[in-house]
Amino acid sequence: MSNTNISKSDFSSIRGEIEKLNTDRVLIIADHNVWSKYSKLLNLEDISNKETIIYKAPDGEKAKNLQEYESCVEFLLEKGVHRKTHVLAVGGGALSDFAGFVASTLLRGLDWSVIPTTLLSMVDASIGGKVALNSKEAKNLIGAFHKPKNIWIIEGFLETLAEEEQSSGLGEVSKYCFLDKEIFELVQDKNHQISDVIEACANFKYNLTEKDFKESGLRKNLNLGHSFGHAIEKIYNLPHGIAVFWGMALIFKLYCNGNYLKELSLVREKLELDANDSPWHNREFPIMKIMNLISKDKKMVTSTSLELVLIEDIGMPTIKITSLDEIEELLEEKKDELRQFSI
Amino acid sequence: MSNTNISKSDFSSIRGEIEKLNTDRVLIIADHNVWSKYSKLLNLEDISNKETIIYKAPDGEKAKNLQEYESCVEFLLEKGVHRKTHVLAVGGGALSDFAGFVASTLLRGLDWSVIPTTLLSMVDASIGGKVALNSKEAKNLIGAFHKPKNIWIIEGFLETLAEEEQSSGLGEVSKYCFLDKEIFELVQDKNHQISDVIEACANFKYNLTEKDFKESGLRKNLNLGHSFGHAIEKIYNLPHGIAVFWGMALIFKLYCNGNYLKELSLVREKLELDANDSPWHNREFPIMKIMNLISKDKKMVTSTSLELVLIEDIGMPTIKITSLDEIEELLEEKKDELRQFSI
Numbered sequence: 001m002s003n004t005n006i007s008k009s010d011f012s013s014i015r016g017e018i019e020k021l022n023t024d025r026v027l028i029i030a031d032h033n034v035w036s037k038y039s040k041l042l043n044l045e046d047i048s049n050k051e052t053i054i055y056k057a058p059d060g061e062k063a064k065n066l067q068e069y070e071s072c073v074e075f076l077l078e079k080g081v082h083r084k085t086h087v088l089a090v091g092g093g094a095l096s097d098f099a100g101f102v103a104s105t106l107l108r109g110l111d112w113s114v115i116p117t118t119l120l121s122m123v124d125a126s127i128g129g130k131v132a133l134n135s136k137e138a139k140n141l142i143g144a145f146h147k148p149k150n151i152w153i154i155e156g157f158l159e160t161l162a163e164e165e166q167s168s169g170l171g172e173v174s175k176y177c178f179l180d181k182e183i184f185e186l187v188q189d190k191n192h193q194i195s196d197v198i199e200a201c202a203n204f205k206y207n208l209t210e211k212d213f214k215e216s217g218l219r220k221n222l223n224l225g226h227s228f229g230h231a232i233e234k235i236y237n238l239p240h241g242i243a244v245f246w247g248m249a250l251i252f253k254l255y256c257n258g259n260y261l262k263e264l265s266l267v268r269e270k271l272e273l274d275a276n277d278s279p280w281h282n283r284e285f286p287i288m289k290i291m292n293l294i295s296k297d298k299k300m301v302t303s304t305s306l307e308l309v310l311i312e313d314i315g316m317p318t319i320k321i322t323s324l325d326e327i328e329e330l331l332e333e334k335k336d337e338l339r340q341f342s343i
Numbered sequence: 344m345s346n347t348n349i350s351k352s353d354f355s356s357i358r359g360e361i362e363k364l365n366t367d368r369v370l371i372i373a374d375h376n377v378w379s380k381y382s383k384l385l386n387l388e389d390i391s392n393k394e395t396i397i398y399k400a401p402d403g404e405k406a407k408n409l410q411e412y413e414s415c416v417e418f419l420l421e422k423g424v425h426r427k428t429h430v431l432a433v434g435g436g437a438l439s440d441f442a443g444f445v446a447s448t449l450l451r452g453l454d455w456s457v458i459p460t461t462l463l464s465m466v467d468a469s470i471g472g473k474v475a476l477n478s479k480e481a482k483n484l485i486g487a488f489h490k491p492k493n494i495w496i497i498e499g500f501l502e503t504l505a506e507e508e509q510s511s512g513l514g515e516v517s518k519y520c521f522l523d524k525e526i527f528e529l530v531q532d533k534n535h536q537i538s539d540v541i542e543a544c545a546n547f548k549y550n551l552t553e554k555d556f557k558e559s560g561l562r563k564n565l566n567l568g569h570s571f572g573h574a575i576e577k578i579y580n581l582p583h584g585i586a587v588f589w590g591m592a593l594i595f596k597l598y599c600n601g602n603y604l605k606e607l608s609l610v611r612e613k614l615e616l617d618a619n620d621s622p623w624h625n626r627e628f629p630i631m632k633i634m635n636l637i638s639k640d641k642k643m644v645t646s647t648s649l650e651l652v653l654i655e656d657i658g659m660p661t662i663k664i665t666s667l668d669e670i671e672e673l674l675e676e677k678k679d680e681l682r683q684f685s686i
Contacts, residue, residue: 024645051646066416070409077480080638082645105448108473108486109557130451137420143451144487214452295423302367302425303394 003210006127006202009152011041014115017152018044021113023086025051027076029099031063031091032056034117037160042090042115053079057091063098064134066142072102086111089148092118092165093125093240096148097140100131104146113150117157119169119194120241123176123201126151128209128219138296139230145214153202155195163274164239170273171241175225175248176201177267178260181315187270221317224248224309231293235286236279245275249343254330255310255320263314265343277342285338287331295324346553349470349545352495354384357458360495361387364456366429368394370419372442374406374434375399377460380503385433385458396422400434406441407477409485415445429454432491435461435508436468436583439491440483443474447489456493460500462512462537463584466519466544469494471552471562481639482573488557496545498538506617507582513616514584518568518591519544520610521603524658530613564660567591567652574636578629579622588618592686597673598653598663606657608686620685628681630674638667 009017018026028044035056039045045052055072057063087110089099096114103112116126132143158166177184183200186192205222212219229247233240245268252260268275280286297306308320331338352360361369371387378399382388388395398415400406430453432442439457446455459469475486501509520527526543529535548565555562572590576583588611595603611618623629640649651663674681 066409066413073409073485074479077478077484077639080646081484084645105485105487107484108475108488132451135420136417141420141424141450142416142448144448145451296420302427303423 004127004129004147004149004151004206006151006153006206009115009154011038011043011154011156014152014154015043015047017150018088019047019049021050021086023050023084023111025080025082025085026053026088027079027081027085027110028052028054028088028090029072029095029102030054030056030089031059031095031117033059034091034095038090038117038157041156044088057095057098060092060094061134061139062094064094064132064139066133068098069102069133072098073106076102076106081106081110083107083110086113086149088112089114089126090117091121092116093121096121096126097130097132097143100129100146100148101133101143104131104144109146112146112148113152114148115152115154117154118161118165119158119198120165120172122153122198123169124172124205127202127205128222129213130215138293139234141296147213151202153198155198158194167274168239168241170271171239171243171245171275173197173201173241173271174245174264174267174273175222176204178248178264178311178314179221179224179317180204184263184267184314187267190270192270220307220319221309223307224311224317225251227294227297227306227308228290230297231290232279234293235289238279242275245273246278249278249341251308251310253338253341254334255308260311260314261343268343280338281342282339285331285335285341287328287335290331291324291328294327347470347472347490347492347494347549349494349496349549352458352497354381354386354497354499357495357497358386358390360493361431362390362392364393364429366393366427366454368423368425368428369396369431370422370424370428370453371395371397371431371433372415372438372445373397373399373432374402374438374460376402377434377438381433381460381500384499387431400438400441403435403437404477404482405437407437407475407482409476411441412445412476415441416449419445419449424449424453426450426453429456429492431455432457432469433460434464435459436464439464439469440473440475440486443472443489443491444476444486447474447487452489455489455491456495457491458495458497460497461504461508462501462541463508463515465496465541466512467515467548470545470548471565472556473558481636482577484639490556494545496541498541501537510617511582511584513614514582514586514588514618516540516544516584516614517588517607517610517616518565519547521591521607521654521657522564522567522660523547527606527610527657530610533613535613563650563662564652566650567654567660568594570637570640570649570651571633573640574633575622577636578632581622585618588616589621592621592684594651594653596681596684597677598651603654603657604686611686623681624685625682628674628678628684630671630678633674634667634671637670 225248
């Protein structure tokens, strides 16, 4: 499988990158909000040597369902698609999940590229080729592995990013701090530039996914904070990265004897991450809802057991195989502490 | 990517094969007609060490659409799916296309196996990992490459096969006769056994797809007869293999100076293939309909050109890149001959 080119670009040069693609047909799948704000600046219509088709998808997770998938696929096929057609995703992580799944299934797989427009997608979602839709049961249960050919990072998008989106991206950055000691140290440096952090996270994830494309080993480490995180995200309707932050806090609290919580708090401070107080603070910890969602999580390895990512030290993740019963027991045991838990 | 085990089995031993699968959960996706006739004989329910979930799909191409896909995927996810869940397809080629696409997209890819129940799927459709759904535009435009772990051939299914299904399988066998000289000669032998022909075709296709899994070269040869065939199938509502037979006849007529038509007729006789007179015989050849369908065919390599498979000799296929305009011109030129054309 060929590699992904990850490179910096800007609003004035991205058109040139698209012109260079080896195809006569580009299907742009764009978040409709992003497209209405940025289409003029991107200037990707009427490229001389290509036919450009544009499909505007609903924003965020609203695109990631089978009805929207069908509508997009039928629209594009009706416009005409051939094997060398190139799909271009323009949007955040949900959009690139959606567009990547469309690309992976149209004619059994078209080449595709991404222009990520949020911090979260620059450091995480657009990298590594995991693409997916949500099912009625849970997130990302329908999907594929399909690597993009190019990821063009345009930092200009961050200038107008909504605060919530900013927090979501920083939440995911906080995860990388515990997977890689260099990123942890970079973030501690009070003069750190966000562009350096983006680059470090993107490269870290890219290298990991290159070594383990189908997630049979190393790549699983990227799920740190995600087993609880996905459940928390659904229950409290939180931005993904914030949910991951609290999912990671739960892992440190429950499985690492409370170690690394101080460092997590430090990372939050350095990143200026707006995530004070756990979402369930001073309310009952929602054990049954969490167990119900975790049991439907795709990281389940049999009907009763699953793999949790813990850390042995900063930069040293490890996998623990545990059962649903064991998790539930632990949560019941720590119920009162969790009610008060915050960092 | 791991290999596919293709082996003969029978109604009494297939249960033992399923018991040996390394999983605690088997999702059986079966053609509802096949299941009502054969479920007792197959005896796959209540296997001691596994939970078995059964989804009955509509017969044939009726399963291969996004509504049915959604209904199947949501049904299975609601019952519970984990990464080691094994999907078992029981049915003809359309069913294995459908079930294979479900397997390829559930949790980004589950292991799967096939029990093909028609001649066509034994010699062709179940082999090689091409799985797909139909779009409103044309057949198989939504799909993936996802190889099954096992294909278990149970010849007992052929005893009750509908005549039309039989013809469809034999039509596809006739294609192999022109791709491989040994198969051509095997079929000429008046004492040939159908089981030997099935084995030879299955192995021929398997070896080709192993060499070229993603259809970048050699595998394209398997499309002999299919560019016109898919259009003919749709226009006249014909069984797939019969449409391929006439698609191949058109290729020999239009692009091989009428060579091999005598051999094609001989193959038809030896296989006792019920395909006399072309479907448009003595009527106008439907040039516009054919061109319209071909232009939407996924084998298009740019918006105006496509790859046709011709043969230079029996067992020696070759690719010709041609344009839609050239094809249309040729059909217009031969219009009157085509009206009368039969073999």
